[in-house]
Amino acid sequence: MTRLFAGTPFDIPPRCDRCGELEESCGCESLGPERLPAEKQTAKVRADRRKHKRMVTVVWGLDPVDCDLKDLLSKLKAACGSGGSLQDDQIELQGDHAARVKKQLQEIGFKIAK
Helix, strand or coil, X not given: CCCCCCCCCXXXXXXXXXXXXXXXXXXXCCXXXXXXXXXXCEEEEEEEEEHHHEEEEEEECCXXXXXXXXXXXXXXXXXXXCCEEEECCEEEEECCCHHHHHHHHHHHCCEECC
């Protein structure tokens, strides 16, 4: 991995925030949570009609600690070509994309509840 200013006077090697050692020689344990793999999680998908007859595809049932919902939201938005957001640990996509979302989640490795 090369850094932006490698070889210049502005080159500052990254250091660990906890111990202050260089990241390459740091012995600290990782802080990130161990996440469940997608194969062990079950997602639920439905299409809802909101006010003014707008359709919304909702994905829920995924634990926000074990699943990176922001990353999953961006993947689903790109796959569907629509906007969306996170609302109370649920992914909401604009439009009726339930079939496409189920297919995309299965390709990632999630189980789909019936």
